[in-house]
Structures are given as structure tokens and as C-alpha cells.
Amino acid sequence: MRKLFGAFAGICFMLSAGLASAEVTPFTFVHISDVHVGSGNNEEALRKGLKEIDKAVPEAEFIIITGDVTDLGSGDELTSYVEALKATKKKVYSVPGNHDGRWSESGKEMFKKIVGPSYEKWDNNGIRFISMDVSMLVEQYAHFDGAQMKKLEADLSSLPEGAPAIISFHHPPFHSSRFFDNDLEFAELIRKYNVPLVLDGHGHSYVRYAYNGTSYAMGGSTFGANAGYRVWKVSPDAINGEIHRFGKSEVESEDPIPMTRATDSAPGDLKQASAGVFELKPASGYEFKSASYKIDDLVTGTATSLETGRFEVDVKKLPVGRHEIVVTAETGDGLKHLRACLFDTSAVTADSSSLFDPISTITREWALGSGGQANPTVNGDVMYVGANDGLFRAIDLKTGDIKWNADLTRETLSTPVVVDGRVYTAALDGNVYCFDAETGKEIWKTGTDNAILASPLVADGRVYIGSGDFHMYAMSADTGDILWKFAAQKHIKMTPALENGKLYFGAWDNWFYCVDAKSGELVWKVPASRSVGLSSATCNPAVKDGRVLMVTHDYSVRCLDARNGSHLWMYKPAKDELGPSYSSAVLVGDMAYLGSINGHVVGYNMVTGEKSFDVDVRPEKTDALFDSAPLIRGDKLYIGSVGGNVYCIDIPSQKVAWSVALQPGFIFTGPAAWGDKLLISSMGNRIFEIPIEPVSPR
Incomplete structure (x- = not known):
């Protein structure tokens, strides 16, 4: 019998009826969203909007802003946002949105330092308010993090029976664009409690809908043709919403929301x-x-x-x-x-008439405290992997047991590197770590001046890694001493490529750099694309035989001459064609293989620039390939998808050989191989092990 680690508990979600109403005294508050300070005149629009709210709704006790408070999440933008909030005398509660963490040099560290906590609760006149962070590091998507879900459960369960709660976060759940991978988990959790209203944003509109007796309301923005805000007037029996447009006197009243959430016992359990x-x-x-x-x-x-x-x-x-x-x-x-x-x-086998064969395609799984955005690394019979719960784990693959773990206190996006009995990684606390690979003893820890979103390159006795403090570092692999650091103009997320003593990398400053690996001196730099927003900053570059492959965020693939940075060729996609943007290239022979956000695995000839490989992993409906870099073994290519699937592609025939679903959970990581098994981390708070060759084709 196979052993299941961190076993999936309770295949079907459970149902709980609604709760009775608690005593509430009247008050008023305001909801806005998506103010995007840092873009255009949005800072001034926010100041003006807050002053108008103070004048029009003086009785409002506080304001909730549901994310995208800045445009790029930089420290300067966050500081400007906090300064702009001084235009109101009211207390303001803010949550991060995707714009606040996707491009930020600190992940979400500076949001918490400058703006405030990303998870917060407060009680007001008989209602508990809970603001959550559902945004993801370096991604546009949303996820209910495992650690925050535990906090949410604790904060709801500690309420007196029937006491209402209002929850706020950025992305709208249950949306056709599938912003979340686990919004049903959230829906099932809050059905046990009296949550009459959830506030969200992202859409710059006033969409409102209801499921399971809970109403969901999107907040308006302070800029644009539809600029405005919602005023919520709370009474003991209902929550009444009004839509106000900035600069206009008309008020649009909405249907009241009962203070006691409508009972949701009509259907039973699925x-x-x-x-x-x-x-x-x-x-x-x-x-x-x-x-x-x-x-x-x-x-x-x-x-x-x-x-x-x-x-x-x-x-x-x-x-x-x-x-x-x-x-x-x-x-x-x-x-x-x-x-x-x-x-x-499971697959249908030749000697079985049953649809479900007893041989599962998921042979083992390990539970994580939060989702995984870091690629696992296998060395011998040990898997090393970080996660968003801050724990860095070494797992004995023979027994399935945790060999050791280290608490890095912050999320880890770095792919670990194992060299000479040592394992190197980094975390959003700004530190680079070196551990004894066998015992987990910390050998050294070296700090940088901001969060680290990048993975290390270890070569020739040195650790090369980029930091959110705008520098590329070279450290001694033996002691962690900083040998040199090279200053870019923005943060560095990618892992550099190394050939013939030269490092190649890009940054979020629209420059692509070549630096002497020994001295840290600049050899050359060239513009990456047309603007900073299109920088070559996410896909790791690849280099071979004097040719450097890099990808920019306009979906173009460029090959540069390693000697001087001149263009050897560029593949520019056709109009409306989405291509590579996040998935890093893997080189085999003269071919470079990458995933693309339109759900294709593509391959380019490094010499000619010809795109000679193109496989749509799921033609019936696009399954985007974001950060997952391909793994190639023999003539097979393996890659994970945003849709929560792992695909195996037969390279000679350019066809999908099989796929395995690992729901629910986005997959932003690349797979690692251990013998005849694949290992992959998921945002579903799990690491999965699956056979490299499942029972039958897709």
C-alpha cells in the first residue's frame, strides 16, 4: 500500500448552516479601490477624492481601500500613497493588490513596513472587519494563502455565535477570468459563519453579486471615467450600499443586504x-x-x-x-x-473495465503551510525546497520524511543549489543562506539591503545572486563574504547566465548587462526593449557558444552577441500573439525551449532564430504557462501550468504525450526528477510526486 504524506483530508467540502444575527449599532463607512498611486496624476486624484469623501460623508468612521494602492509597488510609490492618505481625517485600512507586489523590489515587505499589516482585524459597533492579502508575489493571480486562512478561521470562530463579519481583499472570487485557484475553499470556510458582505476590487467598477447568501461588492477607483466610491450605511438589520461618483451629486441606492446572512442549507453536500x-x-x-x-x-x-x-x-x-x-x-x-x-x-488499463484503476497517478504528496512558488531541487535521494510559509525543507525521498528544515521567516522563491555538500538559497528577508546539505546546520548567512526574489547561481567557488536592493552580488561560496556588488538601476529578479568568465542578466530598469564575473566590472549594457515595463527581468537568460538568449515582456525573444550585446536575431510575435514572458529557457543542442502564457511550449534555434517547435498543451481551452521552466529528459519535455496541470510533450512528434491534473492550485514551478518520478510544488499547499510515465496517455 502506498504511503501518503500530508494526505488530502476530506475529499468533499462540508456544509454548515447560517448563524443567527448579533446586535449591531448604526454606523457608516466607505469603500474604494485601485487608486494606483505612481501612475499619471493618480496621487492627486486620490487626495482630491479623499477630501470629497470627507465633505460628502462626514459621518463615515473609516475608509477601506481594497488593493492596487500603487502602480508598481516601489518604496517611493508606497511612501507617496501614505502621504496622500493624510488628505483625509478618517482612518484608512489598506490591503495589497497585484500591482503592489507583482513588480515590487521587496515583494510585499515594504508594503508591510510603510503602509501597514497585510492581514488585519478590527471590531466596530458589533461587526468584525477582516482585511486579507490575496495577492501573489510576482504574479497577477490571487490565492487564499494557507497561513492567512488559518487566521481567518480563528478570527471568525472566536466571534460570539451569530456575530457578523465583513471581509475585504483585492481580487473578486468566482470570476470567469479565474483570478483565484482556491476561491471555493474560501467560500466553504465562510459558509460556517455570518459573513453577509465581502468587499473586493481589481475591476474598477461596481459589480455586485451573491453566492451562498454572502454578497460580494467591488469598489470603484479614484480615477477614470467611472471614478467613485461606495458608502455603506450599517443598521442592526441591514447593510445599505450607495454608489457615489466623484464630482457628481447623484447617488445610486442599492438593494439592502440582510445583516444575518441568508441560510445556505438549501442544497446538501456535493x-x-x-x-x-x-x-x-x-x-x-x-x-x-x-x-x-x-x-x-x-x-x-x-x-x-x-x-x-x-x-x-x-x-x-x-x-x-x-x-x-x-x-x-x-x-x-x-x-x-x-x-x-x-x-x-486514474487511467483505464487494458485488463480493467473500471474507469478508476487502483494505481493512482499521485504516488505521494507533502503538505506545506502555504503555497509553493520555489522550484524543488533533487540531489541524490534528497529534495530541497522552499515555500511561502517560510520553511526551507530537506525531504528524504526514500522514506518521505522531513530530513531537516530551517525557518527563514519569510517567503522563499529561490531555487536551491547544491554544491559540494552545501545547499544555497535565499528568501524575502534579504538573506542568502548556506546550509550543510546533510544536517541542515547553517554555515553562513549574508544579508543584502532588500528582499531577494532571485535564485542563486553557484560556480567557481562563488555565489552570484540579484537582490531587491538593485545590486548583483558575488559572494564567497565558502564564507559568504561579499566579493563585489554591481549596481543596476532597478531590482534584479533573474538568475544570471555564466560563460567564459562573463555574467549576463537583466533588471527591471530595461537594461541587459554583461559583467566580468571575477571583478564585477561592467563589460557592456544594452537596452532590453522599448520601456521599463517591457524589461528583460523575469525569464532567466541562457548562454551557449557566445550567444545569449533573453526574453522581454513584449513577448519577444532576442539573441545577443556575447561579445558586445549586439542583436544576432529577434523573434517578434505577430499582432495579438502572446509568447514567452516568464518561463525560462532550457537549452538542448541548438534549441531553446520555453513556456508561453498563451499555453504553448515553443522552441527556437539558437543559431538561426527560427521558431521550429510549437505545441499547444491544451487546444480546447488555453492553459497558460507562466513561471514553470521545462524539464527535459531524453526526448520528453515536462512543464507545469497555471491551470494546475503537468504536461509531458514528446519532442520529436511535437505532441502532448500525457497530462496529469493536480487540482486545485496554480503551478508556477518547474518539475524536478527523481528516478522514475516527477516532483512539483503547487500553490495548493502541496508538493506532488507523480510517475514520469503514467499508466496511459492523455
Whole structure:
């Protein structure tokens, strides 16, 4: 029997009925979002907007701003934002958005230092308010972090029974664009409590909708044609919303939201009854008006035969692995309900008539405290990997046990490097670490002046790594002493490439650099693209035989002459064509292979620049390939996707050989190989082990 580590507990989510109302006394507050200080005249627009709010709604006790408070998340922008808030006399609560952490030199460290905590709770007149950070480091997507979900559960469960709570964060959940990978986990958690209202942003509009008895309301921005804000007037029985437009006297009143969240006991639990058959029965006295399902954001359909509570889905359209099915059911009273369930599929074998073979495609899994955005590294029989819970782990792959771990106190995005019995990594605390690979004893730790989002390169007795303090460092691999540091104009996220004593790297300053690896002296630098926003700053460069491959954020792939930085060739995508942008290249022979955000794995000839390899991993619906760099073994290429899948591509035929679903959870990491197994970290708070050759093709 296979052993399961950090086993998935409780395949189907559980249901809890709504809670009774708690006593609330009247008050008023304001909600705005997406002020984007740092872009155009947005700082002045924020000041003006806050003054108008003070004048128009003097009774408001506080203001909630749900993210994207800056445009690029720099320290200067965050400082300007805090200065702009002085235009109001009211208390302001802020949460980060994707713009505050995606391009920031500090991740979210400076937000917490300059603006305030990224998770906060406060009580006001009988209501508990909780602000959360759902933005992701260096990504545009959203995720309910494992550690914050534990805090949320604790802060809701500590309330008196029936006491209401209002939650705020940036991205809107349950959106057709799938900003989240685990928003159903959030929906299931809050159904146990009286959460009548959730505030969000991101869309610069006033969208409002309701699921499971909870209303979701998007906040307006302080700039643009639709600029405005919501005023929320709270009474003991209801929360009344009003939309105000800046510079206009008209007020748009909205339907009141009951203070006691509508009970959500109409549908029962969604569960798997048998292979391909699911059950969702309405409670006594209710009937379904309609019901639809979606599996892995891919397969959709209508849940028929609901009078029996059972419906069938064609799971043969799915790859093997773990899947999430979400049912949206509308009852006769007009309320919409969400139910979710996870289920596993295995391949059909030649000697089995059952759809589910007893051999699983997930052979082991390890639980993480938060999601994983760091690639695992395998050395011998040990896997080394960091995660967003701050723990750096060494896992014995023979036994599955944790060999040792180290608390780095902050998120780790670095891919560890193992050389001569030592393992090197870095974290957002700004430190580079060297541990004894066998015992985990810290050998040295060297600090930089800002967070580190990059991975180290270890070669010739040196550790080369970029930092959020705008410098590329060379440190002694033996002692950690800083040998030199080279100043760029913005932060450095990528890992440099090294050939013939020269380092090649880009930064978020739109320059691409060549630096002498021994002295740290500049050899040459060339502009990367047309603007800073299109810098060559995310994909790691690759170098071979005097040719340097780098990718810019206009989806162009460039090959430079290593001697002077001149262009040897450039592949510029056609209009509206999305290409490589985040996934780093892997070189095999004269070919460079990368993932692209349009869901294609592409390959370019390093000599000619010809794009001679192009595979759409999921033609039926785009499955974006962001940061996951390909792993190539023999004639097979392996890569992870935003959709939470791992793909195997047969290189000679340019076809997908198979795929495995690992739901729910974005995959931004590249896989590592251990014998006949693949290991990959997921934002689903897990590291998965799967066979390199599953039972049958996709």
C-alpha cells in the first residue's frame, strides 16, 4: 500500500448552516479601490477624492481601500500613497493588490513596513472587519494563502455565535477570468459563519453579486471615467450600499443586504457517488431551479436528473489526476449556491473495465503551510525546497520524511543549489543562506539591503545572486563574504547566465548587462526593449557558444552577441500573439525551449532564430504557462501550468504525450526528477510526486 504524506483530508467540502444575527449599532463607512498611486496624476486624484469623501460623508468612521494602492509597488510609490492618505481625517485600512507586489523590489515587505499589516482585524459597533492579502508575489493571480486562512478561521470562530463579519481583499472570487485557484475553499470556510458582505476590487467598477447568501461588492477607483466610491450605511438589520461618483451629486441606492446572512442549507453536500456520478440533493422543502457544473475550469455541463440528486459527467474527457468539480445551483427562491468536491481519476488499463484503476497517478504528496512558488531541487535521494510559509525543507525521498528544515521567516522563491555538500538559497528577508546539505546546520548567512526574489547561481567557488536592493552580488561560496556588488538601476529578479568568465542578466530598469564575473566590472549594457515595463527581468537568460538568449515582456525573444550585446536575431510575435514572458529557457543542442502564457511550449534555434517547435498543451481551452521552466529528459519535455496541470510533450512528434491534473492550485514551478518520478510544488499547499510515465496517455 502506498504511503501518503500530508494526505488530502476530506475529499468533499462540508456544509454548515447560517448563524443567527448579533446586535449591531448604526454606523457608516466607505469603500474604494485601485487608486494606483505612481501612475499619471493618480496621487492627486486620490487626495482630491479623499477630501470629497470627507465633505460628502462626514459621518463615515473609516475608509477601506481594497488593493492596487500603487502602480508598481516601489518604496517611493508606497511612501507617496501614505502621504496622500493624510488628505483625509478618517482612518484608512489598506490591503495589497497585484500591482503592489507583482513588480515590487521587496515583494510585499515594504508594503508591510510603510503602509501597514497585510492581514488585519478590527471590531466596530458589533461587526468584525477582516482585511486579507490575496495577492501573489510576482504574479497577477490571487490565492487564499494557507497561513492567512488559518487566521481567518480563528478570527471568525472566536466571534460570539451569530456575530457578523465583513471581509475585504483585492481580487473578486468566482470570476470567469479565474483570478483565484482556491476561491471555493474560501467560500466553504465562510459558509460556517455570518459573513453577509465581502468587499473586493481589481475591476474598477461596481459589480455586485451573491453566492451562498454572502454578497460580494467591488469598489470603484479614484480615477477614470467611472471614478467613485461606495458608502455603506450599517443598521442592526441591514447593510445599505450607495454608489457615489466623484464630482457628481447623484447617488445610486442599492438593494439592502440582510445583516444575518441568508441560510445556505438549501442544497446538501456535493459528493461523488460512483465513477463519474455525483450527488447533490436539495434539502427538504427546496427544489433546484437550475444547476450547472464546471470541472477544472475546463469541462462544463448541466447537472441533469437532479430530482434524484444525482447527475453524470463525462470524466473520460479529463486527464488522470486530481480534479475539482464546482456546481452552481439556483433554488426556487432565486438564491445561488456553490458546492465543490475533489475527486481523483486514474487511467483505464487494458485488463480493467473500471474507469478508476487502483494505481493512482499521485504516488505521494507533502503538505506545506502555504503555497509553493520555489522550484524543488533533487540531489541524490534528497529534495530541497522552499515555500511561502517560510520553511526551507530537506525531504528524504526514500522514506518521505522531513530530513531537516530551517525557518527563514519569510517567503522563499529561490531555487536551491547544491554544491559540494552545501545547499544555497535565499528568501524575502534579504538573506542568502548556506546550509550543510546533510544536517541542515547553517554555515553562513549574508544579508543584502532588500528582499531577494532571485535564485542563486553557484560556480567557481562563488555565489552570484540579484537582490531587491538593485545590486548583483558575488559572494564567497565558502564564507559568504561579499566579493563585489554591481549596481543596476532597478531590482534584479533573474538568475544570471555564466560563460567564459562573463555574467549576463537583466533588471527591471530595461537594461541587459554583461559583467566580468571575477571583478564585477561592467563589460557592456544594452537596452532590453522599448520601456521599463517591457524589461528583460523575469525569464532567466541562457548562454551557449557566445550567444545569449533573453526574453522581454513584449513577448519577444532576442539573441545577443556575447561579445558586445549586439542583436544576432529577434523573434517578434505577430499582432495579438502572446509568447514567452516568464518561463525560462532550457537549452538542448541548438534549441531553446520555453513556456508561453498563451499555453504553448515553443522552441527556437539558437543559431538561426527560427521558431521550429510549437505545441499547444491544451487546444480546447488555453492553459497558460507562466513561471514553470521545462524539464527535459531524453526526448520528453515536462512543464507545469497555471491551470494546475503537468504536461509531458514528446519532442520529436511535437505532441502532448500525457497530462496529469493536480487540482486545485496554480503551478508556477518547474518539475524536478527523481528516478522514475516527477516532483512539483503547487500553490495548493502541496508538493506532488507523480510517475514520469503514467499508466496511459492523455
